[in-house]
Amino acid sequence: MNRSAKHRRKFRHGPALRGLALVLAAGLVVAGCTEADPEEGPTTSVDLGGEAPALAALVESGDLPPVEERLPAEPVVVTPNESLGQYGGTWRTVTQGPGDEVWFQRTIGYEPIVRWIPEWTGAPGDAEVIPNIAESYDVNEDGTVYTFHLREGMRWSDGEPVTTADVQLYYDLVSNPEITGTVDGISDSIVKGSTGELAALEIGDDYTFTLTFPEPSGVFLPSLAEGTSLMVPRHYLEQFLPDYNADLDALVESEGFTTWAELLAAKYDAWTNPDLPVLNPWMVTEPLGTSTAVVAERNPYYWKVDTEGNQLPYIDTVRYTVMNEPEVMLAAAIQGDIDMHVRHFNTAVNKPVLAQAREEANFDFFNLIPGLANEMVIMLNLTHQDPVQREIFNNLDFRIGLSYAINREEIVNTVYQRQGTPSQVSPQPESPFYSEALSTQYTEYDVDLANEALDRAGYSERDAQGRRLGPDGQPITFTVDNPGQPGFDDSLALISGYWAEVGITMTPNSMDRSLYEERRSANIPDAGVWLAGGGTDVVQNPYWYLPVSNRADYAQLWATWYTTNGAEGEAPPEATQQQMELYDELRATFDPDRQAELMTQILEISAEQFYHIGTVLPASGYGIVSNDFHNVPELIPDSYRVATPALTNPEQYWMSQ
Structure with a gap:
């Protein structure tokens, strides 16, 4: 099987936010999936458009490169769910704090190398997996060899280029028994076959790499789509690794840790370490554990655009107010202090209370296709x-x-x-x-x-x-x-x-x-x-x-x-x-x-x-969304494995100003 998107036009049209029927209705073409006729993602041609005013000001002052230099040659083009958005606004949501990091992942942290389609159903196999960080990928007939092609010109949030060197370091880390399974986000389970043997990594060039399994790996692509990027920011993490830093012992001691593995675990945490470069739409600026809120600001090097070529995300800031108890979160929702949320308090017990408050608090419900058992x-x-x-x-x-x-x-x-x-x-x-x-x-x-x-x-x-x-x-x-x-x-x-x-x-x-x-x-x-x-x-x-x-x-x-x-x-x-x-x-x-x-x-x-x-x-679930918060689908698949609501592309949400 081959899943690749040809360089036929200027930009690739990435994950659409509507069903396949709507994609076809828009005149976009999806080819069949065969060896002779490889499957192609929907494509469209767009010219580069706008960027957030705050970023434009930084470009004007010389503190940030122009948008065309910040985007890859083939950015993902996201079709807005309802309408093109406007820049600005702060998305107000809530978190229980430490132990609730999954909500960050589901809202601002879902950028795997391949991803789920928004209309995911849970079907076996990889039919509902599409490229994301990878511009394209190829799989041999028996499912043992996976070749990924990265997006040329793509950058980390600090402006450094994304290359296969980042993949190589990820592989080195998951191959290291001192690290794998002990550092969150670094686990060899993804790149192991069913026999427990690691897939072999081959670097082709700066943008191409191959993983070869000793036997067919039928769940590899779906496993990646759950949230694995297969890469780490090498230029940043090398300073915390013994093979690259001769003075690491002194650094470990000065940072207050006992081992370099403990130091690495602390530094490789996007929610507590704002210095960690990321590929997410927003990057944490006020980390978990430092105040009563976690705050994330837009990533100036984010690599997705809308159908007019405007760089995403639309929303400036995401603010997670820390509230330990769901009852407190419910009270905040009733008061109209939450813009969009689909966790913690969205229970059958609470729905009548929320329904009574929604008009005055200016929000409404969207529905969830239940994923719970x-x-x-x-x-x-x-x-x-x-x-x-x-x-x-x-x-x-x-x-x-x-x-x-x-x-x-x-x-x-x-x-x-x-x-x-x-x-x-x-x-x-x-x-x-x-x-x-x-x-x-x-x-x-x-x-x-x-x-x-x-x-x-x-x-x-x-x-x-x-x-x-x-x-x-x-x-x-x-x-x-x-x-x-x-x-x-x-x-x-x-x-x-x-x-x-x-x-x-x-x-x-x-x-x-x-x-x-x-x-x-x-x-x-x-x-x-x-x-x-x-x-x-x-x-x-x-x-x-x-x-x-x-x-x-x-x-x-x-x-x-x-x-x-x-x-x-x-x-x-x-x-x-x-x-x-x-x-x-x-x-x-x-x-x-x-x-x-x-x-x-x-x-x-x-x-x-x-x-x-x-x-x-469970019966069908629900979430809440402010009437001033747009592009949230009325019906969303709900599952931990698809990082609800991340598969709907939160970067295209926007807020009335």
Whole structure:
């Protein structure tokens, strides 16, 4: 397969913000995808247009090169969703602070080497992946050789050129065991094949490089589209690396670190280090942890333009006010202090409150195509450090009994305002992977069935207070770590009562997001709760169905065993290993139909293993947007894997002045 865009016209037309039908209606051509007739992205011809007034002033004063010198020879041309915009304005949004960096990534940080199309559906294979940083790319017939062609003249936010030297250093870092997996954003998992062997990198010239895998890598391009650029700013990071800085020890000490790897991790963080050159539309100027807000200003070297050749982004500044609690964020939204947001407080519980306030606060809703598989999944720690707790949690009948004891209809009605359906973690009904058996098993509220399952588990004996006794003769009791997402507190309060009725003591353990992340990554909790992905992005987000990622909080050590090829962690049960083998085959398969077959088998085993306990399948979601904030689509795919709302190109959002 070959995916390349020819140099037929002056500029490439990049990711369109409308469906394919609209692209065709505009007279743009998309060729078929064959070896003889390579697929071409939509193209159009534009002349260079304007730039932000503040940048024009810097050009006039001689402090910034002219716009034609700041853009690559072939900038991405973005079609505005509704209209050409005007420059200016500050996008007001919110963040929970440390631990919530994903919101920065989803709004100003999504610039991978290839990217998702805005009308993404979650289909297997790479049909929904298009060039981004790469001007084009080619894939051989069996999916082992990937050649990328960078944009000549593209620059980092400090004006330095982007070349394959940046790719080479990225590869050197992910190949370094002292770095990979310990520095956020530097991981060898992306460039590893299903056997765990790194792809071989070959640099062709300043703008061409090739990665060759030892076997077909069927998920490589979709994995890149989730947010990997395959490059780092070499000219900046070399000073923090021992191969390039003879005085590095002194620098490490002067910066207050113990090792150069710690120093590198601190410097390679775009949200806390404003000196790090980036390729994003906006660059952080007031970093995380220094004030009550994170502020990002436009990147003068951003490499995308609109259809009139005007350099993007339109908006001058993005301001993230730090608010730890979703309730505080909700209050800000009601007061009209948030311009566009699609996280934290956009729950079914809060929608009636927001609907009542939207006219006075001058905002409206946009709709989300739900990507979640569950509003709140309860993850008992199957690899618990305590052997007694581990034995209890790994007892399938114990988990089944707890599931039967939950009155999901009551949770839907009282917590989620009658929005949603009782369900285990499951693909959405619209997904080709939907399984009624997986979705509905053990969801009936039946105290008798719950007690039967718990008795069958071997925990029929009780103390004087009616509490069931575990294998050590002590009452079965555990805590559930709760990061405080909307609906979690109320749901857990109800579930604690349900489980007490069948003799199980569960205590919610509320905490902020950063502590939750710290505890879960260290395999400390008895159990935890989170929103379950994999509702539409089933192939791209499989860890809710088998533990192949450190996000699989229900079995951290099994996931570690998988991700380290058995070097660390603990070997999982035979059925889980079978899933992992199927997933390895899926990763090595370039045929989307075969990928679908393998994913279906994985889901069947997941249903049998019943790793965790779901509650509610989400209804359609929503976000809020000010009436003075434009070019946000009315319907947006919602998934962690596609960095919602980043796939809609926030650089083309604009604000009435």
